[in-house]
Amino acid sequence: MFNMNSKINKNYNPQEQEKGIYEEWEKSGAFSPRGKGKGYCIVMPPPNVTGILHMGHATMLVLEDILIRFYRMKGRRTLWLPGTDHAAIATQTKVEKLLKEKGLTRHDLGREKFLEKVRDFAQKSHDTIARQIKKMGASCDWSREAFTLDEVRTRAVRTVFKMMYEEGLIYRGERVVNWCPRCHSTLADDEVEYKQQKTKLYTFRYSPDFPLVISTTRPETKLGDTAVAVNPQDERYKKYIGKTFKVDFLGVPLSLKIVADRSVEMDFGTGALGVTPAHSLVDWEIAQNNGLEIKKVIDEDGRIRKGFGEFSGLSAPEARERIAQRLEEAGLLLAVEEIDNNLSLCYRCDTPIEPLPSQQWFIDVNKKIPRLKKSIKELSLEAVEKGVFGRPPIRIFPERFKKDYFHWMENLRDWCISRQIWYGHQIPVWYCRGRDKGCCQVGCHQPIVSVETPRECPVCGSKDLVQDEDTLDTWFSSGLWTFSTLAQSPEQIKLKGGKLVIDSPDFRDFHPTQVLETGRDILFFWVARMIIMTTYAVEDIPFFDVYLHGLVLDKDGKKMSKSKGNVIDPVEMTEEYGTDATRLSLVVGTTPGNDFRISREKIQSYQKFVNKLWNIARFILQAENKRSGEQTEVDNKKLTVADKWILANLWSVMVTVKTALKKYEFSSAGEVLRRFTWEDLADWYLEVSKFEKTEEKGKILGLVLENLLKLWHPFMPFVTERIWAEMGKKSLLIEESWPDSRDFNKWYGYSTDEFEKIKNIIVAVRNARAENKVEPSRKIKAVIYAGEDYELIKAAGVLLQNLRTGIGELEVKRKGTKIERAIYIAEEGLEIYLVGAVDEEKEKKRLQKEKENLEKVIKGIEGKLSNNDFVTKAPAEIVSREKERLEKFKTELAQIEEKLAEF
RNA sequence: GGGCGCUUAGCUCAGUUGGUUAGAGUGUUUGGUUUACACCCAAAAGGUCAUAGGUUCGAAUCCUAUAGCGCCCACCA
Secondary structure, rough: OOOOOOOOOOOHHHHHHHHHHHHHHHHHHHOOOOOOEEEEEEEEEOEOOOOOHHHHHHHHHHHHHHHHHHHHHHHOOOEEOOEOOOOOHHHHHHHHHHHOOOOOHOOOOOOOOOOOOOOHHHHHHHHHHHHHHHHHOOOHHHHHOOOOOOOOHHHHHHHHHHHHOOOEEEEEEEEEEEEOOOOOOEEEEEHHEEEHHHHHHHEOOOOOOOOHHHHHHHHHHHHOOOEEEEEEEEEEHHHHHOOOEEEEEEEEEEEEEEEOOOOOOOOOOOOEEEOHHHHHHOOOOOOOOOOOOOOOOOOOOOEEOOOOOHHHHOOOHHHHHHHHHHHHHHOOEEEEEEEEEEEEEOEEEEOOOOEEEEEEEEEOOEEEEEOOOOOOHHHHHHHHOHHHHHHHEEEEOOOOHHHHHHHHHHHHEEEEEEOOOOOOEEEEEEOOOOOOOOOOOOOOEEEEEEEOOOOOOOOOOOOOEEEOOOOEEEHOOOOOOOOOOOOOOHHHHEEEEEEEEOOOOOHHHHOOEEEEEHHEEEHHHHHHHHHHHHHHHOHHHHHHHEEEEOOOEEOOOOOOOOOOOOOOOOHHHHHHHHHHHHHHHOOOOOOOOOOOOOOOOHHHHHHHHHHHHHHHHHHHHHOOOOOOOOOOOOHHHHHHHHHHHHHHHHHHHHHHHHHHHHOOOOOHHHHHHHHHHHHHHHHHHHHHHHHHHOHHHHHHHHHHHHHHHHHHOOHHHHHHHHHHOOOOOOOOOHOOOOOOOHHHHHOOOOOOOOHHHHHHHHHHHHHHHHHHOOOOOOOOEEEEEOOOHHHHHHHHHHHHOOOOEEEEEEEEEEOOOOOOOOOEEEEEEEEEEEEOOHHHHHHHHHHHHHHHHHHHHHHHHHHHHHHHHHHHHHHHHHHHHHHHHHHHHHHHHHHHHHHOOOO
C-alpha cells in the first residue's frame, strides 16, 4: 500500500500522495475493462503531439475521467482509450520553425531526414503528454494506447481510402483551393482564418470600348478574367447578357462573356462582377455554371505567371500596384475607395491565402454511396436528426449545438483531403512509370490505389512505381478514431460485403462508443467528420452522445494564448494546489457548452475544500478511534433526530448525484456534494457528534464517510483513495461499487424536519446573541416554551447548549409566562428567552427589524390570498401552503409585537 | 448579412419542467486559540435578476422588441 503514515497529518499534502496512488491504480488493473457488465467506452480525443497539455485538455480529461470512474463503479465494463494525434500541419510547422532557427528548411534535409526529425519531436511530445495525462489522474487503459499514425491506424486509413475511391467518392480534380504560398499546401475551408482590415476597392473599365464598369480589391487577378457577371434582375445590364467582348486589358487580350448569376448583388459597387475563375471560389462556381474558360494568373509562389505581358514575374502585391498605376495612366481608373474587407489568412502562419486552381484529392459529399443509396451528407444529417442503421439519433449536449451541426453539414462542400506536406499519411496512390508496354507513359497518371504498397503495375507489370507525394488531411485519420482505435492489429481491419469490418473483441464490446466529450470548438473539425467517416465505413454511428464543454478563459475572460502570456499550465496547478483541487475547479461552477474562467484563486478555494474533506475524515477516524475496514449495521431504533437527518440527506445526495451524472450535469452533482460535505456533515453533524454521544454515532459517521468517499471519488480520485486507505480498507476505492440508493431506502423515510427545527433555533439564538453583542465567552440562561415540541426540545437540550449558542442553564417548559428583560425569539412556533444579557437598545432594534421583515412577507402573502384569481386558479396545494405560511408568520408577528410593547 | 450565447450580490458564476423571503464561492464588516481543519468557526451587510412591453392567478424562468458584450458561420467582388 502507498505511503501510509501511522499518524495522520493535519493538512493534506497531494504532492506526497498522487504519484504513488496512480501507480497503485495502474498495478491493480482497474483501468482495463473488467467484468461482464454492459460495455461503456469513451475514446479519448487525442491531444496533438505538438508540445504540452493545456487547460482545454485538462477539462476534457477531468470530465471524461468522472464519467469513466462513475460508470466503472456502477459495474459497467468500462474502457477509456487514450491516444495522440499526429496533427500533420501543426507538428510539421513546429519542427520547421525549430529548423529555421538553425537556418535550415525541410528541403535542405530531404523528405526522409526531415520525417525522422518530426518523428523524434512527436515522440518527445507524446511522452510529455502521456506523463501529464497521468498527472491529471486519468484512469485510461494505457495498454490500448493508439496514435493516429501508427501501424493499425494506417491500415484503417488506407482501407477507407480505397473503399471511397472504389465507390467513386474520392476523386482527383482541379479545383480552386485555399493555397498557402508559405506552407506550400492547401488548407481546408475551416483552416482559413479571416481578419478585418481596410482595403482599396478599385473601380475601373477593362478598356475604353468595354461598356461595363467593374470594381475589385484585387486588380492583379483581373488578368485572368473570362467573364463579367451581373444579376439577372438588373435592368441596366440585361441587354448585354450572353454577349462576348474581346478587349485589350493593358496589353493583355481578354475575352469576356457577360453572364447572369443570382449571387451578384446589384447594389454592391457597380453591380457588375469581373469573373476570375482561377482565383476566387465564388467565381469558380460561376465559371462551372456557365462553362467559362479558366485562366490561371498566379502560381504556387504567389507570382504572376508567364504570358501576361509586363506583369509576368511580379509578386501579387507588386502586380496590383502596377496595374492600378497603368489603369490610371490610361484614364480607365474611375475611383479608388477604402472599404472594410476580410482578408483570408492561413491559420498556421498568418500568410494571406491565395485561392488557386490545383490538382487535389477530394471526397464527394453529395454523391450517393452505391451501397447505401445515400450521400455522405444525407447520412450524417440523418444520424443526428432521426437515427441511422437502427440506432437512436445521436444526442448532442447541450442541445443548441444541434442547430450548428445541421447548418454546417447542410452547407458542406466537397472535402479536399490532400495536403502538400510531408508529415502524415501519404496518400495510398501509386503511379506507374513503366514504359515497356507503352501503356504507362510518364504522366499517364493512371492511379493504383492499394492498401498494401504495390510491387508492380497491374497493367504493365512495371516495377517502376511512384507514390503520390501528398499526405492526407489530418482529420481523415482522426475521423476514423472511434473504430480504428478498437482494432488491435492491422489484420483485424477488413472489407466484408463492401463495408469495413473491425474483427476484434474490443469493437464488438465497445462500438458504438458511449459519448464523445470534447471542446465546443471541435464540433465541426472533428465530431462531424467522425460521424461522416463512421456511418460511411462501418455502417454504424461512432457514439450515442456528444457532450461539448466550453473554452477555458483566463480570469479576465480572455482566451488563453502564449502570445498574451496569460496561459495557466494545468500541470503546474496540480503541483501547486493538487490534482483534486485543479479538477474541481474545472468542473464545479461551469455550465455545459459555456465558456468559463479559471484563476489561481478559484483553484485555491478548492484546495481548501480538499483539505476540509481530509480533516472531516481525520476527525471521524479519530472519533471512531479505530480504523476498521468493516462496517456494522446501524440499529435503526437508536437513531436521534440528527442521525436521521444526516442519513436522509445522504440518501438524497446519492440520488441527485447519480441522476445529474447520467445527464452530464457535472457541476450540479459537485455542488450538491460540496454542500452536503461542508455544511450538513462538517458544520452540523460532526459538531452534533461531539456532544450527542450515542452508541450508534461511530457507526453512522463511518457509514457516511464511506459512502461520501465513493460519491466524491470520480471528482477527486486521489484524496478519496488516500482516505479510503486510512480507513483501513483492504481494497482500492477505484474498484468499489457505487452506492445504490435502493440499498438504503429506509433512510429515505427518515424525517429531516425535527433536526431542521433544532438547527433553526440554534441559528436564531446565535444571531440574537451577536446582535445583542453578548460576549462569546459569557454563558446565559435560556428558557424555552416549546408547546407541542416539548419532547423534541428536551431531547435536543445538549445540542442547544453546546453548539456555539453559549447557553449555560436551560429550562424547557410546555408553556409559561412572559419574561421581562430578556432577549426574545419567536421561532418555529416556540418562544425562547435568553435571560440576563439583553441590551435594550440593540434588542429593540433587532425585534423592530424582525417585525418589518415579517410584515413585508405577510403583506405579500395576503396580497396573493386576497386575489380571487389566485385562490381559484392556482393549484389547491399551493394555496393551502400559502395559508399555512400566513398563519405561522402572523403568530410570530403577534408575539414579537407583544414583546416590543415592553419597550 | 445569418445564427448562437451572455447580461442575477463588489468580483466569478448557479438557478433543472414558471410557485416559500432569488443561491453559492470569493471579497467586505463584526466577533472567535471551540480537544478535525486559521486551507478553520460563528454572525451580518449586500441584488428594482440589462431595459421596455406581453402571456399568466403568479415571471430571473415563457413570448416580443431594444441595448451592451462575446462567439460561430457566410463573405461582399
